[in-house]
Every structure is written in C-alpha cells, then in structure tokens.
Amino acid sequence: MTLVNASSRRKELIRIAARLFVVEGFDRTTVRMMAKDMGIKSGSLFHHFRDKQEILCAVIEEGMHNALALANHALSEAHDTPRGRLDAMVRAHLETLLTDRNAHVVALYEWRRLDDESRSHLVHLRDAYEALWKEVIEDASEAGLVYGDPLSARRFVLGALNWTVRWYDPEGPRSPESLAQELVTMITHSPASPA
Template sequence: MNASPRRKELTRLAAQLFVQEGFDRTTVRMLAQEMGIKSGSLFHHFKDKQEILAAVIEEGTQNALHIARQTLERSTPSPEDRLRAMARAHLETLFTDRNAHVVALFEWRRLDAESRAHLSHLRDAYEALWVDVIDEALEADLIHGDRFLVSRFVLGALNWTVRWYDPSGPRSPDDLADELVAMIMPQSR
C-alpha cells in the first residue's frame, strides 16, 4: 500500500476523529478541516471515505501486530511473563497514541466487504499471536480452559477498557494489564 509520510499523517488525523465521533458521524468536511485542506482536496489522497477507514484500520492493526511481535521477541521464555507482556502491549496500542487500534476494534463492521476480506488476515495474525501465548500458559498449567475461549475472554476484557479506563488517572495501563493477568492466574500473586 501507498504509505507516503503525508498519507500517514492524514490517516493519523482521521483516526483521531473516528475515535471521537465514530466513523459514520465523521464527515469528509470535518476530516478535511482537521487536515487543514478543503473537502474536495481530500479525494486527491483517498478514493473515497471507505478507503480512509481501511487505511486507519490497516495502520492500527499493523501497529498492534508489530508491537506484539517485538514484545514477544524481547520477552523471557516464561509463559507468565509473556502473557503479561502481551497484555501490556495491547493496552499500550490502545492508550498510547491510541486511536488507530481503537478504530480497528470498534469500527470494523463499517468496512465494506472487500476491505474486510483483505484486512481480516492481519487481524487473524494478531489473534494467532495471542492464542500461542495462551497455549504456552495452558501447557505450563498456569491457566485452564479452551484456548480460543480464554483468548477471547482476555481480549474482550482488554478491549472493553476503552469504555471506562481513564489513562490520565492514577493507574497506569501496565497496572491494568498486571491486574488482569493476576485475575486469571492467581498463583502469580
């Protein structure tokens, strides 16, 4: 994909608006204003509004995937550490310059069929990393249950933080991640 610095910057601004207003309520005029251009000029950079959403979601998922892979490379082999590191990385992509990953999670259904088909591979790759880490914890007998169910419950708990967690409050995202891991892995206390 074309990822000129300019386009990346525009995508970043779009992500911010999509989080604030939601995709459907964000107009091309609002996007253009945020980018400091007129609405007509926007279509020089993107074919249509859908393409902006796809660009944001691709960016958000690539970023989450990249950070997760880096995290796993750098982690110790301890399944407990790896799980904690993945949870921290997930919240980091949600709350530290958060916007694109949030859009990827909460505006997924607004994608047209074509983009969804293309991007679902990326999302699957991200989820696969999680299932691997959960698997390691299962094999080490640190947790119990179905690998897919556990993965989805954990990701659900993490994703839902977007609805209630205030990152400017007293608790850090890392604290949050650690508390979640402790919840499903009580012997780690």
C-alpha cells in the first residue's frame, strides 16, 4: 500500500482534500464535496483513490514524507553541535507547518480516523520522524542544554510547535526564524546561536 506517487493531478487532489478535511473535518467531508472542489464527478474520484479512507491516508502520508525530507535536509545543513541540530529541527518543523499546513493539521487532528490498515502503513513514517527528534533532544540533554526527562522534553517541544498552527500568523510581524530561535532559547535557557 504505497499511496504517494508522482502524478501531479493526484497531488493536486490530495491538497484539495487536505484543505477540506481541515475546514470541514474528516467525518463531515463527503466524496461529493471533494469531487465538486476538485472539479470532477464523484465517480471520477475513484479513478485516483479506492475510498475516502485512502484519501485521508494519502494526505497524511504526503505530509509526513515532506516533514521527513525537510528535517533530514535541515540536519544535513546544521552546525554539527547539539544546539545547531536542535535549532535545525525546530526551524524544519515550523517550515513544515508553514509550507504544508493542511496536511500537518490533518495528521494532528484526524490520525484517530485512520483505519488499522492505514495506520499500520503510516506508523513507520511517524516513527522515523520521532526518531530524529529523539536523537536531537537526547543529544541536547546530554550536552546540558535541555533539562529533565528527554521524553517529556520531546513531547513538550513537539506539542508547542504543533500548537503554532492555531495561533501563528506567517503574515504577521514575527518571522518563522525568530519564532524558532525564541522557542529554542526558552527550552534551553541559552541565547540563540548565530545563523
């Protein structure tokens, strides 16, 4: 069950579905609503997807692939220090929220709507992303940058970052970079490193 493919039309349909799932919620979004917004007939949707559950899985899968790609790229470009890697992960997570907001929101709020098959298909992506965070937070903890239990720290940081989808305005006066630096400063009790 690999849902991500290179079809530009399929990717467009996934983006439209993600927006509808955010606005209406998964349960209230109908196939007819999706088809209307996609500019196709309801039956045509099934040329691309087996059912609504597969669409939900595809939305989350695409968002998770993008998040992993951004995180891996950020880490490859980061200063090779615990602080540099933590800065990179925070910035990458915020970038994911800003560039792929709908897919991220769907993953956060509709994960529980996945059936067992879809959840089993996606869990390795979630685990791979969390493994990156685990390593970065544990390194920061060992370096004395983060205090307390690393698991709690990781959950706190991800929770704080994920909540920004509710209140952060990318068009407002605060840049994503300054927001990332402020968060890292709060959790490490140390001033931001030079960019």
